[in-house]
Amino acid sequence: MSRSEHREVAWDRLKAHELRALADEDAVVIFPVAATEQHGPHLPTMTDTRIGAEVARRAAQKAFARQPTVVAPVVFAGLSGHHMPFGGTLTLDHETFIAVVQCLIRSAVHHGFRKILLSNSHGGNILAMQFAADRMAQETGAAIVATTYASEGAAAIAPILEDQAGIMHAGEGETSMMLALEPDLVDASDLAALNTDRGRGFLYAGQASYRWRPFQHMTGNGVSGLPAKASAEKGERLLDAASDAIAALITDPETWADPQDKRGPDVGNVPFRR
């Protein structure tokens, strides 16, 4: 593959002057945010980090010709307090996670980047990630977008999965992607024994309300979902679908468009722009 066909997208493999040039090209910076945490008895603790980095890398390569994109090293620790009882879990607290994400965004903006994508692969990070995005959008004026591949790619992911509607913790989807990426690290000897049908989920109260719960509130083995039908072939398709969805988000100009100002000049004789 020639250099012109495939530009380097990894921030930490590039030199500083090459990153200055990417800022001049108005490149998108992806900050993958993930977790190092228990993933049942069959998957390694790197699962969210490995999948999140891979989705971001593939998305950047797919998007690059239309929208230059560079991927920062993955943030390997997130908000995993609900997984601590199962061991093997490295968690930050909310204030630290938000502070880390904000410092990374400020660094990129300092170097002239104006399009920032927080690309998340761990459900526990979503609320705090959006908090940081809200703050940084208002503080820096840059375009800050927060996404989680399992949600952004949900429509493309659903038909690939046989036993689940979407990505769950250590279930069919994550096990498949890890079989594709790190087969030597997956214990696939008895996946059927790990099936945990979580039903409605464990973070709900009432009709549409939220309450925090530790993970053992729902599962005895650290798994949420049905890993029995996992396969490497399915994992490759899932990684492709997820990175397609993130690449589409990156290359859609609307994603980075400035906020509109629809305040009327004189509606009902009231001047809204003053």
Ligand SMILES: [Zn+2]
């Ligand atoms: Zn996971």
